[in-house]
Amino acid sequence: MKQTGQLLRETREKKGVTLNEVAMATKINVKVLESMENGDLESLPSKAFLRGFVQTYANYLKLDPKKVLNNFNEEMGFHDQKHRPLESTDPNVTQEAAITAQSHPQVTIASTTAKTTSIPRPIEDSQNSNMKRVFIAAGVLAVILIIKLLFTTIEKYERESKTPTASEIESTIKEQSLKHETPPPADQIKPAPASTTTSSVTTPEKTPTPKEEVKPAVAKPAPPPPTVPAPTPIKEKASTKADTAPNSPNAKKALLSETGASIQNKELIIEALDNVEIVFSIDNGPPKRTRLDTDKIHIIKAENSINVEVSDGGAVNVIFNGQDMGVPGTVGKPMKLNYP
Structure with a gap:
């Protein structure tokens, strides 16, 4: 194998081609190509697959494949046709066998006839198909979650856009x-x-x-x-x-x-359109802090003045002394409310 490997290396170097370029074009691992050129049989797959690699490499370098294979057979001791490995008449099968030998050097060819070769399918095929099913299921689940989240957000904004009626406020x-x-x-x-x-x-x-x-x-x-x-x-x-x-x-x-x-007396009704935190003081007294969830109402009563700090000015609706003041601020921005 050393003579054949030396011939392949010299031809490749004359053409100025690297092993990586050969590997990308022939789909043969770089380590296998390097072992072929060095004649290292211990690092190479079985001789049946090695013959396919040599033929593919020779075709890529535009050498005479018959001449290179004859040299390879003589060097490997395949002088008699009986001891020569079976060849596949289908070029696609040869290429597939080469790729299989690259990842599975231990796999052997089971011959069903004298002219064709049957190559076992790699084990990774079933694993890849299982992985594809997992990815497809995960994608479908992600789409369902996104759709559900969109519907929840739309319903939330529709609920916030509805102004409560007087009867609803009174009952609350x-x-x-x-x-x-x-x-x-x-x-x-x-x-x-x-x-x-x-x-x-x-x-x-x-x-x-x-x-x-x-x-x-x-x-x-x-x-x-x-x-x-x-x-x-x-x-x-x-x-x-x-x-x-x-x-x-x-x-x-x-x-x-x-x-x-x-x-x-002063009466302030704060209706939460979204989760919001408020700090209020009554008649310039000590501040009190509370948190309102969506659709919750908080009533503040004072004799002289009410001071309120809202964490989100667009997340509350204010009613002061029975008069609907509406949304006082902008969504996402805190603000202060003073009612003398």
Whole structure:
């Protein structure tokens, strides 16, 4: 093999071709080409595959393949046709056998006829097919997850774009007042009888509407009370007292004074359109920090002033004293809100 390898090396060097270029063109490993040129039989595959490599190398260098193969057969001791390895009549099979021998030197050829050679398929074929199935399954799963994420995001923005109705806000406020999540400050609790307060909580369905409360005030010579803000627990207490109070002049004056005092208080309703963190202080008191999840409502009541810092000005909707102030800021930017 040394003479044949020397012939191949000299021809390659004359043409100025490197082993890497030969390997890329013939699909033969660089180490196998180097062993062929050095005549190192221990590092080469079986002689049946080695013959195919020699023929492919000779064709690439544009040498006479018959002459090179005859030299190879004489050098390897293949003088008799009986001892010569079987050749495949199909050139594609020869090339496939060469590639197989490159990665699997231990594989042998099982001859089924005297003229054709059967080459076992590499084990990597089944492994590659399994890997392809895994990649396809992973790709399909990734597409499904992306589609689900898109639908979730779209539904979230659609839900945020819807402005809650007055009835929804009223029902939410009533639920929060019943659960005592945000009890009113101590300065807003009036010294009313316990029976009146209990009736306002236990029987909210009997509370008259704001229109019924305004009408008797207009009919009297006393100045009409200001417009009552959006429905809050305080307004329910005032309405209940107006319904149960006697018709005496002193009682009406007390009712008007109490209603006017409750209106002077400040009430801020913060509705979270997204997860947001707020820091607020009441009447220049110590700051308090809380975090609101999406669609949660927080009520802040004060006597003089309310100062609020919002981590995301576009993630809240503000209602101050019954007036819908809308979204105060820009999405993603913090801001401060002051209500004197």
